Amino acid sequence: MIQVNNLQKSYKETVVLDLPELKIEKGEVFGLVGNNGAGKTTFFSLVLDLIRASNGNVTIDNIPVSKSEEWKSRTSAYIDESFTIGYLTPDEYFNFIGELRDMNANDIAKFLEEFEDFFNDEIIGKKKFIRDLSKGNQKKAGVVGALMGNPELVILDEPFANLDPTSQFKLRKIIKESASEKGKTFMISSHDLDHVADVCTRIVILEKGKVVRDVQKTETTLAELEEFFTGVKAEASFHDEL
Numbered sequence: 001m002i003q004v005n006n007l008q009k010s011y012k013e014t015v016v017l018d019l020p021e022l023k024i025e026k027g028e029v030f031g032l033v034g035n036n037g038a039g040k041t042t043f044f045s046l047v048l049d050l051i052r053a054s055n056g057n058v059t060i061d062n063i064p065v066s067k068s069e070e071w072k073s074r075t076s077a078y079i080d081e082s083f084t085i086g087y088l089t090p091d092e093y094f095n096f097i098g099e100l101r102d103m104n105a106n107d108i109a110k111f112l113e114e115f116e117d118f119f120n121d122e123i124i125g126k127k128k129f130i131r132d133l134s135k136g137n138q139k140k141a142g143v144v145g146a147l148m149g150n151p152e153l154v155i156l157d158e159p160f161a162n163l164d165p166t167s168q169f170k171l172r173k174i175i176k177e178s179a180s181e182k183g184k185t186f187m188i189s190s191h192d193l194d195h196v197a198d199v200c201t202r203i204v205i206l207e208k209g210k211v212v213r214d215v216q217k218t219e220t221t222l223a224e225l226e227e228f229f230t231g232v233k234a235e236a237s238f239h240d241e242l
């Protein structure tokens with residue numbers, strides 16, 4: 001679905017992203033991890049054509065993202081607050097996005113019902129502007145907005161950040177169900193290794209703009225990620241020692 005060809009992004013002399021080749025298949029839940037400044041947001045911004053590549057390109061379903069707009073109808077994203085509209089209430093925002101994505105009032109109401117539990121009575125019908133919601137509730141509005149209209153590809157930059165623990169677990173379930181039942185492709189970045197290992201089918205580690213690991217998720221992925229980032233090997237469990 002997504003093909004990255006010789007993609008580079010530099011600021012002045014510094015190369016901040018260097019991906020010779022990367023292919024993301026339809027239906028993958030692609031997790032991107034890496035320390036601060038590793039290039040995660042830069043990569044997502046290039047996929048979404050928000051910034052210009054210094055070299056190379058990204059295609060979505062063979063459409064070069066910087067040359068055509070055709071990929072936009074099947075792609076949606078929540079990278080930061082600029083992806084929502086701060087002076088609308090969440091209700092107004094969802095109606096706006098829903099209409100853009102060919103949903104009628106009934107479709108929108110039914111769609112939002114699915115998120116009643118996730119919203120925890122903080123989002124709908126509150127007559128508060130999105131910009132006045134708490135950071136976590138702003139994120140919820142943005143992430144749910146990104147799922148409207150059944151997009152094939154959903155790109156979420158740190159979707160778990162700012163959410164309370166209950167909401168983080170609910171979001172895991174939403175993403176996993178959305179991927180398995182609706183066949184969506186997700187690209188997700190996170191600093192939370194536990195969430196990434198739970199939700200993603202494939203995990204890529206970026207270090208200073210380069211891919212240093214690219215693995216399919218297995219039972220040992222979380223321990224391997226923790227070891228990679230902390231340098232500490234996971235303790236053998238009680239059962240392993242028996």
Ligand SMILES: Nc1ncnc2c1ncn2[C@@H]1O[C@H](COP(=O)(O)OP(=O)(O)OP(=O)(O)O)[C@@H](O)[C@H]1O
Nearest residue numbers: 011016034035036037038039040041042043191206
């Ligand atoms: N407009 C810019 N001008 C100069 N350097 C930039 C610019 N935008 C990003 N960078 C640099 O590119 C590198 C990658 O940044 P990026 O935001 O992609 O990292 P990240 O992996 O998303 O980090 P974090 O986990 O902290 O969010 C960083 O060194 C950053 O300072």
